[in-house]
Amino acid sequence: MASPTVKPVLRTDYQRSVADYWNREKDPVNIKLGEVDGLYHHHYGLGQYDPAVLEAPLAVRDQAIIAEMHRLETAQAEVLLDAFGDVPVRGHLMDGGSGRGGTSFMANARFGALVDGVSISEQQVAFANDQAVERDVADQVRFHFKNMLDTGFETGSFNGIWTNETTMYVDLQQLYGEFARLIAPGGRYVCITGCYNDLTGGRSRAVSQIDQHYICNIHPRSEYFRALADNGFVPISVVDLTPETIPYWELRAKSSVATGVEDPFLTAYKEGSFHYLLIVADRI
Numbered sequence: 648m649a650s651p652t653v654k655p656v657l658r659t660d661y662q663r664s665v666a667d668y669w670n671r672e673k674d675p676v677n678i679k680l681g682e683v684d685g686l687y688h689h690h691y692g693l694g695q696y697d698p699a700v701l702e703a704p705l706a707v708r709d710q711a712i713i714a715e716m717h718r719l720e721t722a723q724a725e726v727l728l729d730a731f732g733d734v735p736v737r738g739h740l741m742d743g744g745s746g747r748g749g750t751s752f753m754a755n756a757r758f759g760a761l762v763d764g765v766s767i768s769e770q771q772v773a774f775a776n777d778q779a780v781e782r783d784v785a786d787q788v789r790f791h792f793k794n795m796l797d798t799g800f801e802t803g804s805f806n807g808i809w810t811n812e813t814t815m816y817v818d819l820q821q822l823y824g825e826f827a828r829l830i831a832p833g834g835r836y837v838c839i840t841g842c843y844n845d846l847t848g849g850r851s852r853a854v855s856q857i858d859q860h861y862i863c864n865i866h867p868r869s870e871y872f873r874a875l876a877d878n879g880f881v882p883i884s885v886v887d888l889t890p891e892t893i894p895y896w897e898l899r900a901k902s903s904v905a906t907g908v909e910d911p912f913l914t915a916y917k918e919g920s921f922h923y924l925l926i927v928a929d930r931i
């Protein structure tokens with residue numbers, strides 16, 4: 648007898664191309680930073696860097712800059728997690744687009760919460776699950792090859808969900824429809840994202856260059872609030888983190904692990920066509 652139809656995780660050519668990108672990705676800008684302390688991030692940094700790293704003796708300068716960039720990326724994840732406020736011990740959180748797992752491990756360590764991360768990259772899922780074993784938290788932090796637009800997780804089974812720089816890969820109405828189903832009433836959604844400024848009239852050249860670099864589709868700012876409201880989410884806090892992320896990009900541009908995307912980010916932020924936003928919204 649035929650088994651019930653299981654929907655494939657990757658459903659479009661676009662999703663397959665994004666998965667392919669992340670399955671191959673082994674960029675030193677992420678791997679070397681992760682090796683500093685074993686937390687592998689796929690997001691940018693927040694806060695001032697210590698200018699002394701740029702003057703460190705040549706033999707250790709490169710490593711000092713990398714460690715400083717990593718510190719700022721970890722600080723970014725702390726800001727995201729701060730926005731959850733209190734999460735019950737053994738509460739249940741989801742990481743939408745979990746990468747190599749950095750933010751998920753921090754959430755588990757901070758709250759004692761059970762965390763499920765989802766990613767459409769099988770390589771990232773495997774890497775993050777290996778990290779969970781290495782960190783001895785595989786019973787509490789699990790990574791799944793799943794599509795965050797349609798996870799198959801139980802309705803109302805999460806206290807909270809976050810997306811750390813992943814929403815530019817998906818349709819926001821579909822995403823927040825699924826998150827509204829997953830988060831129990833009173834639960835919280837926390838997002839850090841880059842979005843373009845509707846007030847400047849469209850996607851600037853620099854924003855298009857960022858899209859092209861990552862094969863993503865950066866949304867206008869207004870789309871976030873429309874899609875959240877349409878799906879039963881009420882914002883409680885919106886913070887423009889742009890001034891706090893610019894130092895990270897300035898340091899990254901001077902580092903040995905710069906990738907070429909630094910100029911478009913700095914141009915877009917400084918000209919005002921792009922913002923780095925924290926959005927916190929509650930499920931009603």
Ligand code: GPP
Pocket residue numbers: 674676677688689690691812813815840841842857861863865906908
């Ligand atoms: C990647 O982080 C983040 C994205 C691909 C999303 C794009 C983000 C925006 C704010 C537009 P990463 O750590 O994998 O990137 P990199 O390799 O450049 O450090």
Ligand code: MG
Pocket residue numbers: 676677688689690691
């Ligand atoms: Mg990175």
